[in-house]
Amino acid sequence: MTKWRGNPWAVLLTLSLGFFLTLLDLTAVNVAIPSMIDTLHASLDEVLWVINIYILALAALLITSGRLGDVRGPRTMFIGGVALFTVASVLCGLSQDPAQLIAARALQGLGAAALVPQTMTIIMATFPAERRGTALGVWGAVAGVATISGPTLGGLLVSTVGWRWIFFVNVPIGAIVLAMAVALVPDVRHGARRRLDVLGVVLAAATLVCLTFALTEGQRYDWNAGIWALLGGAVLLLVVFLVHQRSRQHGEPLLPFVLFHDRNFAVMSFVSATVQVGMLGLFLPVMIYLQSVLGFSALKAGLVMAPAMVVSAVLSPVAGRMADRFGGKYVLMSGLTLFAGGMAGLAWATDVGRAWWEFQPALLVTGVGIGCVFGPMVTVAMYNVKPEMAGAASGVLNTIRQIGTVIGSAAVGAVLQNRLAASLQDEAAKQATDLPESVRGQFVAAFDNAAKGGLEVGAGQYGTAFQPPPGTPTSLTQHIQQTAASVFEHGVVHAMRPTLAVPIVVIAVGAVSCLLVRRRRVDSPRKAQEEVGASG
CATH class of the missing domain: 1.20.1250.20 (MFS general substrate transporter like domains)
Structure with missing residues (x-):
């Protein structure tokens, strides 16, 4: 070759x-x-x-x-x-x-x-x-x-x-x-040797980490003050990064x-x-x-x-x-x-x-x-x-x-x-009216809490870990599962x-x-x- x-x-x-x-x-x-x-x-x-x-x-x-x-x-x-x-x-x-x-x-x-x-x-x-x-x-x-x-x-x-x-x-x-x-x-080289801007690398990485963590985990933490602080920190770090880069434009930015x-x-x-x-x-x-x-x-x-x-x-x-x-x-x-x-x-x-x-x-x-x-x-x-x-x-x-x-x-x-999370809650409340009153509240609550534990949306899952109470008749259990599947699909x-x-x-x-x-x-x-x- x-x-x-x-x-x-x-x-x-x-x-x-x-x-x-x-x-x-x-x-x-x-x-x-x-x-x-x-x-x-x-x-x-x-x-x-x-x-x-x-x-x-x-x-x-x-x-x-x-x-x-x-x-x-x-x-x-x-x-x-x-x-x-x-x-x-x-x-x-x-x-x-x-x-x-x-x-x-x-x-x-x-x-x-x-x-x-x-x-x-x-x-x-x-x-x-x-x-x-x-x-x-x-x-x-x-x-x-x-x-x-x-x-x-x-x-x-x-x-x-x-x-x-x-x-x-x-x-x-x-x-x-x-x-x-x-x-x-x-x-292939152009012969010019350059030094790395270590501070620039750290600032850029920190900006992206703050932004990505806040957007990815925001729903889990209910968009609390900590999440918004991370988003604000990402903006601040970006500004600092750009100011730092401006100061190095005549060197090796x-x-x-x-x-x-x-x-x-x-x-x-x-x-x-x-x-x-x-x-x-x-x-x-x-x-x-x-x-x-x-x-x-x-x-x-x-x-x-x-x-x-x-x-x-x-x-x-x-x-x-x-x-x-x-x-x-x-x-x-x-x-x-x-x-x-x-x-x-x-x-x-x-x-x-x-x-x-x-x-x-x-x-x-x-x-x-x-x-x-x-x-x-x-x-x-x-x-x-x-x-x-x-x-x-x-x-x-x-x-x-x-x-x-x-x-x-x-x-x-x-x-x-x-x-x-919002659509599952709405669908659960809407479709739970077809369920017996004894399980209706637990059914809706399970979907309400799904986002806090991390939404599971794998194949064959319903976005919730809700299980009917022990002793629930088989026919009712199947009806609950079908309703949960319908809630998930429409959600x-x-x-x-x-x-x-x-x-x-x-x-x-x-x-x-x-x-x-x-x-x-x-x-x-x-x-x-x-x-x-x-x-x-």
């Missing part, structure tokens, strides 16, 4: 596989939520931490690892990140309780943070200017395909060999990526403000965050609904998403080429509008007793929208970025995107838990619509913000090189 070493397309394939690996787990975990709740005896907020701790570690350290790539070399960091991610995947699959899984996922997030920023840095250094847009379009398309293929692959694994294999499957893929990286990826002088990079950074809020807003509640309310297996739930995945995969490279040729502004606006519209259609279609095919029109529209977003978004963001700033730009862009994922997961999870449906409204609104705002993009048209490689030179 020596003759392929440094070949741009072989390098791109290696980097894309590593990048694909880190993003696949992000959405594959969502389809396993009901199974993990059942087998690990976990609550919804505990499983939300399984998702959030991975994103949190990834978001907090992306910029730092981008800087480390400048110091140690992006190839070294990429290889180390893949190795750590692979080992952590084994630990995730072997976890026996929620705490072990959360800890292993944190380690997995560290590995992802080490490798992700290096991918864009190496691409920028490997590809000439006239082909860089296409390469970044492919890289961005990989993000879209990985994100939307996660539920289908995850559903297949959960249904056939169990949820642990969504982590174990990373091992052979990780080994292949390691071998390819050692053999194919060159050592963790967040180079100069990147945001380019309007396209600034707008795309915001859009990337809105897209991630949308992705988590789509997969998190929908996967719970398909399995816990409609009773679909994890495989069937994943396959419901498969047509949209295929559409997105086919359109992503096409959209990237269109952005290269005509500019990404209107491609992005169209994609985001379709994304939001598809999710609105999905919210409208949600109800008890639906068939899988009833969701397909809305999901196909969503897939078309997603396919028109990821490639053009990265191409537009990186158009004017100099190669020596690629590490910083990659770290910043990916960090903002993952912050969007953190906020999306936590905020959507918070809304889902809050609305689910989830009523909670779904306001939950999906959050990402729909956020994506719509992202679409409108694309009006600020400065449209560029590249007619030839020579013109592309001239424009890149002029921007420098």
